[in-house]
Amino acid sequence: xxxxxxxxxxxxxxxxxxxxxxxxxxxxxxxxxxxxxxxxxxxxxxxxxxxxxxxxxxxxxxxxxxxxxxxxxxxxxxxxxxxxxxx
Amino acid sequence: xxxxxxxxxxxxxxxxxxxxxxxxxxxxxxxxxxxxxxxxxxxxxxxxxxxxxxxxxxxxxxxxxxxxxxxxxxxxxxxxxxxxxxxxxxxxxxxxxxxxxxxxxxxxxxxxxxxxxxxxxxxxxxxxxxxxxxxxxxxxxxxxxxxxxxxxxxxxxxxxxxxxxxxxxxxxxxxxxxxxxxxxxxxxxxxxxxxxxxxxxxxxxxxxxxxxxxxxxxxxxxxxxxxxxxxxxxxxxxxxxxxxxxxxxxxxxxxxxxxxxxxxxxxxxxxxxxxxxxxxxxxxxxxxxxxxxxxxxxxxxxxxxxxxxxxxxxxxxxxxxxxxxxxxxxxxxxxxxxxxxxxxxxxxxxxxxxxxxxxxxxxxxxxxxxxxxxxxxxxxxxxxxxxxxxxxxxxxxxxxxxxxxxxxxxxxxxxxxxxxxxxxxxxxxxxxxxxxxxxxxxxxxxxxxxxxxxxxxxxxxxxxxxxxxxxxxxxxxxxxxxxxxxxxxxxxxxxxxxxxxxxxxxxxxxxxxxxxxxxxxxxxxxxxxxxxxxxxxxxxxxxxxxxxxxxxxxxxxxxxxxxxxxxxxxxxxxxxxxxxxxxxxxxxxxxxxxxxxxxxxxxxxxxxxxxxxxxxxxxxxxxxxxxxxxxxxxxxxxxxxxxxxxxxxxxxxxxxxxxxxxxxxxxxxxxx
Ligand SMILES: Nc1nc2c(ncn2[C@@H]2O[C@H](COP(=O)(O)OP(=O)(O)OP(=O)(O)O)[C@@H](O)[C@H]2O)c(=O)[nH]1
Ligand SMILES: [Mg+2]
Numbered sequence: 001x002x003x004x005x006x007x008x009x010x011x012x013x014x015x016x017x018x019x020x021x022x023x024x025x026x027x028x029x030x031x032x033x034x035x036x037x038x039x040x041x042x043x044x045x046x047x048x049x050x051x052x053x054x055x056x057x058x059x060x061x062x063x064x065x066x067x068x069x070x071x072x073x074x075x076x077x078x079x080x081x082x083x084x085x086x087x
Numbered sequence: 088x089x090x091x092x093x094x095x096x097x098x099x100x101x102x103x104x105x106x107x108x109x110x111x112x113x114x115x116x117x118x119x120x121x122x123x124x125x126x127x128x129x130x131x132x133x134x135x136x137x138x139x140x141x142x143x144x145x146x147x148x149x150x151x152x153x154x155x156x157x158x159x160x161x162x163x164x165x166x167x168x169x170x171x172x173x174x175x176x177x178x179x180x181x182x183x184x185x186x187x188x189x190x191x192x193x194x195x196x197x198x199x200x201x202x203x204x205x206x207x208x209x210x211x212x213x214x215x216x217x218x219x220x221x222x223x224x225x226x227x228x229x230x231x232x233x234x235x236x237x238x239x240x241x242x243x244x245x246x247x248x249x250x251x252x253x254x255x256x257x258x259x260x261x262x263x264x265x266x267x268x269x270x271x272x273x274x275x276x277x278x279x280x281x282x283x284x285x286x287x288x289x290x291x292x293x294x295x296x297x298x299x300x301x302x303x304x305x306x307x308x309x310x311x312x313x314x315x316x317x318x319x320x321x322x323x324x325x326x327x328x329x330x331x332x333x334x335x336x337x338x339x340x341x342x343x344x345x346x347x348x349x350x351x352x353x354x355x356x357x358x359x360x361x362x363x364x365x366x367x368x369x370x371x372x373x374x375x376x377x378x379x380x381x382x383x384x385x386x387x388x389x390x391x392x393x394x395x396x397x398x399x400x401x402x403x404x405x406x407x408x409x410x411x412x413x414x415x416x417x418x419x420x421x422x423x424x425x426x427x428x429x430x431x432x433x434x435x436x437x438x439x440x441x442x443x444x445x446x447x448x449x450x451x452x453x454x455x456x457x458x459x460x461x462x463x464x465x466x467x468x469x470x471x472x473x474x475x476x477x478x479x480x481x482x483x484x485x486x487x488x489x490x491x492x493x494x495x496x497x498x499x500x501x502x503x504x505x506x507x508x509x510x511x512x513x514x515x516x517x518x519x520x521x522x523x524x525x526x527x528x529x530x531x532x533x534x535x536x537x538x539x540x541x542x543x544x545x546x547x548x549x550x551x552x553x554x555x556x557x558x559x560x561x562x563x564x565x566x567x568x569x570x571x572x573x574x575x576x577x578x579x580x581x582x583x584x585x586x587x588x589x590x591x592x593x594x595x596x597x598x599x600x601x602x603x604x605x606x607x608x609x610x611x612x613x614x615x616x617x618x619x620x621x622x623x624x625x626x627x628x629x630x631x632x633x634x635x636x637x638x639x640x641x642x643x644x645x646x647x648x649x650x651x652x653x654x655x656x657x658x659x660x661x662x663x664x665x666x667x668x669x670x671x672x673x674x675x676x677x678x679x680x681x682x683x684x685x686x687x688x689x690x691x692x693x694x695x696x697x698x699x700x701x702x703x704x705x706x707x708x709x710x711x712x713x714x715x716x717x718x719x720x721x722x723x724x725x726x727x728x729x730x731x732x733x734x735x736x737x738x739x740x741x742x743x744x745x746x747x748x749x750x751x752x753x754x755x756x757x758x759x
Contacts, residue, residue, distance in 0.1 A: 070531030070665035
């Protein structure tokens with residue numbers, strides 16, 4: 001995981017591939033079908049996220065909202081890692 | 088804080104307006120809108136003195152609800168509308184559509200006032216919706232709800248600044264405790280509007296969100312954003328959403344629920360049963376022999392007793408489910424079950440409708456509206472009635488106790504097994520349908536996990552009381568009526584004594600016979616006669632006519648009558664059997680309902696409830712569709728009679744086939 005934390009420009013990874021406790025910034029949602037719903041829940045570009053549980057389904061927190069997502073959806077959420085530690 | 092003492096308002100003569108003089112100050116209607124799970128229905132209930140369903144799960148309300156609220160400031164009651172929660176006013180979802188139809192003058196009621204209920208603990212996201220409403224509504228007030236929880240978490244919100252930024256009044260509230268109501272009414276009666284900088288109408292989600300975050304962070308202190316976690320929620324989720332532990336906890340919770348239902352409720356049940364047995368005895372001793380006495384002791388007391396004994400269980404079931412819903416656990420259960428459910432073609436969202444169906448399939452099917460995708464919704468609606476509703480509960484208790492007379496542990500297991508069988512049949516059916524008529528996969532889950540809350544005991548008590556009362560009302564009206572009809576059908580027409588009986592009586596009356604032998608003969612004659620009477624009665628004729636259909640399942644004519652009448656309402660089965668048992672000569676009135684039914688005999692004198700027949704009847708009741716209201720709701724919710732017909736045909740067919748297999752299998756295995 002360490003290589004991803006190095007600043008190498010805007011490299012995005014799917015949310016589903018982060019470690020628990022990781023912080024990330026949302027960049028893009030590639031899945032057309034779920035984009036609008038995710039945005040209405042606060043998952044907009046630039047939002048700061050925290051990964052609370054990984055796997056299928058996983059939990060991500062944006063501000064004080066916790067959202068459960070199927071892996072399929074988490075795979076389509078592109079983020080850049082912004083640090084954070086395990087808890 | 089904008090707290091306003093109620094007494095001052097109520098005494099203000101000027102505010103007491105007659106209906107005709109309702110100036111522009113008094114809104115025509117009050118519409119409650121907002122994000123899901125923010126407390127709109129809680130507020131509605133307080134305003135209107137109603138008991139609409141609330142729960143700590145986003146998407147509880149699925150249709151507009153109207154009520155009337157009497158305010159101390161107004162002479163006439165005012166209409167209040169409770170909308171389903173929506174995350175975004177402009178999103179193409181059913182909730183969004185309903186909200187758009189009710190807001191912005193779209194309903195043709197320009198004098199509406201709108202209360203945007205927002206969750207103070209979740210301000211930023213809630214403000215997006217609030218800004219959308221404020222942009223289209225002249226008269227809007229923001230109710231900053233759950234202020235009690237925000238304070239607990241150390242959040243302080245600058246209400247004056249928030250009001251300035253939104254351009255409308257902001258009222259801090261704790262709807263569940265009734266805090267802030269006076270201030271809310273005042274704000275609604277004295278509309279104020281100041282210019283504000285809202286995001287533009289065509290703002291992208293990013294722009295709207297950025298605006299909301301800016302406002303939220305300006306007015307809130309003590310918030311630590313994404314790093315600030317609700318410790319309790321975090322800790323509980325660590326276990327409850329764990330892929331393995333979470334499933335174990337889920338199984339534990341469900342087992343606990345059914346154990347309580349089966350084991351704990353027996354105490355009050357025994358009490359009720361004893362009381363009714365006593366009542367039956369009283370009628371027998373006080374009334375002269377005849378039709379009236381029979382009607383009372385066999386028809387009414389017997390039948391109603393067979394229903395009311397289950398009151399404690401109904402109340403407990405609703406009490407526990409309401410408590411559970413209020414904690415926020417349901418969203419976690421839906422979360423951990425998502426993987427399992429999606430394997431069978433159901434979405435994680437289906438969990439709540441399916442759990443609700445354990446109380447009753449009607450609200451279960453209606454709550455399926457919270458499922459976003461039509462295919463998923465149809466699949467859920469079609470399988471929901473397989474869940475064991477509270478009307479089946481009495482039947483399960485009766486039949487499992489008959490099956491395992493002296494082994495309460497085995498009876499308890501069989502009872503739990505019924506619930507499992509129902510759930511299993513639902514999954515199996517969803518899988519079959521997903522491969523045939525409802526091709527496709529369940530939509531992947533996107534589900535907000537609300538923070539845990541301490542459940543409201545009051546809510547749970549109220550739910551138990553309401554459901555108990557409605558159950559008693561049914562027992563007192565419909566079931567009494569059915570009992571009377573059933574009794575009449577099973578007691579008439581009277582048949583003349585058969586030659587066999589006449590011969591027995593003649594022998595008993597013969598001179599020189601000792602008394603004991605004479606009594607035996609008379610009893611034998613009575614038993615034969617009552618059997619002949621029952622068999623020849625209208626109910627008997629009906630039962631005999633249909634019995635061949637159910638014969639392969641081991642049902643005799645009496646059991647067949649029980650099954651037929653339970654199409655009116657499943658719980659009628661117990662009272663019907665009780666009435667039929669009461670007509671038998673060897674029935675003792677002071678026996679409990681269950682032992683009376685256990686003693687029922689067929690025309691040839693052998694027991695009705697053999698192990699194999701009782702087991703077949705049990706699975707039949709688990710699987711069969713015997714509920715007209717459910718079919719009506721299915722038809723309404725799916726928009727056509729097709730799916731209702733499919734549900735009826737499929738479920739009845741499955742029940743028959745499985746009942747047949749169980750009966751014949753048990754017989755082949757040597758179980759009588
Ligand atoms: N602590 C606290 N809990 C509240 C308050 N208001 C509502 N609740 C709880 O919040 C949960 C959601 O309440 P509901 O009234 O069902 O919310 P709703 O806005 O109607 O939700 P939907 O119908 O899903 O849109 C319930 O568990 C309520 O008991 C409050 O002021 N304080
Ligand atoms: Mg509601």
